[in-house]
Amino acid sequence: MIKAVIFDMYETLITLFQSPLYFGTQIAIDAGISEEEFQLLWKSTEYGRTIGKMNLEETLEFILKEKQCYSKELLSKIVDKRKMSKKECFKYLHPEILPMLKELKKKGICIGLISNCFSEEVEAIRNSELFPYFDATYLSFEQGLQKPEKEIFIRCMNKLSVSSDECIYVGDGGSFELETASEIGMKAIQAVWYFKEGTLQPAKRKKDFIQAETPFEILKYI
Known part of the structure; x- marks a missing residue:
């Protein structure tokens, strides 16, 4: 029985590539x-x-x-x-992101966040409209470790009081996050709804994982 869905942030809940770049x-x-x-x-x-x-x-x-x-x-x-x-x-969210998070809450599903991020991204995440939906937030800048290290996944699960087989992990597939999630026993789903040809997005489709074309597709795996 799935009790928690843990998300990546960038190219999963939000994208860096629909707003003006400042890299x-x-x-x-x-x-x-x-x-x-x-x-x-x-x-x-x-x-x-x-x-x-x-x-x-x-x-x-x-x-x-x-x-x-x-x-x-x-x-x-x-x-x-x-x-x-x-x-x-955060002004360029996929239109299904907030409704999907609200539906997870209605179903009593815990929502976690694990994100590799810099100091300026921590500030943006914590001040965003998405932040109140998270029951556990594990940001690499604050944790002192990053994906794909297993420990950051374990910390998030412990905070949510769930085991790996009770979790879905959703990410775009960068940083070998899906591989780690799967290795520790989570159901790993690749979020591809932000994928677009011709961008600098770091991840590509991974055939070895379930691919969700829209945020609402996550709900069918609960």
């Missing part, structure tokens, strides 16, 4: 740094930013000073634009 490419332009030079430093900090070792402000200050273009005004401008871009994503 490394755009930040480099604002900083006046070549993209190659910026990305070399930006990507080298990704793991630390994901597990809470560095926040956005610290990372950008480090890069701007390293490239000798730091000013408080420039740092503030880039931080504000980056944070705004993360908030903006």
